[in-house]
Amino acid sequence: MTAPIHFRPGTLEDSYGTFLVLEEAIADLLPRLGITDPTSLADPAELEKMWQRRRSLLEHLTRTAYQFWVAEQAGEVIGFARSTLHDGVLELTEFFVRPGAQSGGVGRQLFERAFPQGDFKHRVIIATTDLRAQARYLKSGVYPRFPLMYFDKAPDPVTVVTDLVFQPMTATPDLFEELNKIDAQILGFRRAADHRWLLGDRQGWLYVREGRPVGYGYTGRNNGPFALLDPGDYPAVLSHMENQASQTGLERVGVEVPLHNRHAVDYLLACGFKIPDGFFAFFMSDAPFGKFEQYIVTSPPFFM
Numbered sequence: 001m002t003a004p005i006h007f008r009p010g011t012l013e014d015s016y017g018t019f020l021v022l023e024e025a026i027a028d029l030l031p032r033l034g035i036t037d038p039t040s041l042a043d044p045a046e047l048e049k050m051w052q053r054r055r056s057l058l059e060h061l062t063r064t065a066y067q068f069w070v071a072e073q074a075g076e077v078i079g080f081a082r083s084t085l086h087d088g089v090l091e092l093t094e095f096f097v098r099p100g101a102q103s104g105g106v107g108r109q110l111f112e113r114a115f116p117q118g119d120f121k122h123r124v125i126i127a128t129t130d131l132r133a134q135a136r137y138l139k140s141g142v143y144p145r146f147p148l149m150y151f152d153k154a155p156d157p158v159t160v161v162t163d164l165v166f167q168p169m170t171a172t173p174d175l176f177e178e179l180n181k182i183d184a185q186i187l188g189f190r191r192a193a194d195h196r197w198l199l200g201d202r203q204g205w206l207y208v209r210e211g212r213p214v215g216y217g218y219t220g221r222n223n224g225p226f227a228l229l230d231p232g233d234y235p236a237v238l239s240h241m242e243n244q245a246s247q248t249g250l251e252r253v254g255v256e257v258p259l260h261n262r263h264a265v266d267y268l269l270a271c272g273f274k275i276p277d278g279f280f281a282f283f284m285s286d287a288p289f290g291k292f293e294q295y296i297v298t299s300p301p302f303f304m
């Protein structure tokens with residue numbers, strides 16, 4: 001007899017169990033998309049490295065979750081779904097079921113709990129092209145707006161030609177006010193909790209022209225998000241990012257780009273960045289909003 005499946009709210013104690021489900025589901029998904037590179041699941045040392053790399057992000061998503069649900073069978077996590085709610089915008093951050101338990105209705109029950117219908121400003125998902133996931137999202141009234149692809153290269157020192165001043169962020173109330181103002185213009189909502197986490201995880205920059213902040217960005221081992229009031233500044237901002245990576249001795253530098261951000265795409269392809277594999281995601285929402293042609297999402301793309 002198979003053990004019953006039950007659903008309960010997730011906690012910080014579930015971080016490693018949900019991480020394993022995520023890694024298993026991704027390792028199973030990629031070959032179906034034609035991507036056969038080895039994943040961290042195949043090697044315990046790589047899996048441990050990935051856990052150390054992902055842990056802070058996953059814990060941040062638990063601490064700031066609006067809904068976090070796990071499916072459990074015989075004491076083991078077999079699936080989970082999680083969302084955040086910032087300034088009225090509901091975003092599904094993760095939705096994964098262990099491969100052996102997929103296509104049996106577990107996902108539907110998790111999804112209904114974590115990503116409800118309701119009086120939200122918007123409902124948003126950065127989604128894989130997994131057919132079960134797409135069917136679920138489309139049935140819940142969110143539709144693809146544009147694709148996102150990762151571009152990367154080995155960083156070189158580059159000359160940054162610009163009148164922008166690159167100002168390292170320091171966490172003051174004034175900073176959060178500036179970030180809120182830029183987010184309100186580019187995204188149409190604010191999310192100070194994410195900025196607080198990003199500031200601890202990577203280097204934040206305010207891009208300043210004639211004493212006025214005209215954008216922000218984050219660089220480091222992972223890059224993004226970037227939001228610019230004038231997208232014509234992407235060449236300067238991305239070359240500054242590459243320089244930072246080169247100076248700190250990183251092996252790779254990459255960004256997760258809305259493909260209609262033509263200023264970023266044109267610059268990246270002209271400057272030797274490559275799309276490393278066939279993986280892409282859809283940005284899905286209940287209705288069009290925001291100026292994503294002036295934006296680059298957070299990498300890895302768990303949330304915008």
Ligand SMILES: CC(C)(COP(=O)(O)OP(=O)(O)OC[C@H]1O[C@@H](n2cnc3c(N)ncnc32)[C@H](O)[C@@H]1OP(=O)(O)O)[C@@H](O)C(=O)NCCC(=O)NCCS
Pocket residue numbers: 025026029094095096097098101102103104105106107108109126127128129130131132133135136139
């Ligand atoms: C996406 C995922 C979490 C869904 O969980 P699941 O338990 O497999 O899903 P369910 O069995 O509850 O639902 C599958 C749905 O897809 C539908 N479906 C399956 N194949 C389909 C197809 N080719 N076309 C249309 N609908 C399809 C099923 O009919 C079912 O919908 P219904 O419940 O309305 O009948 C799981 O499959 C998974 O982990 N996939 C890999 C990881 C991933 O890509 N996650 C998404 C991250 S954004």
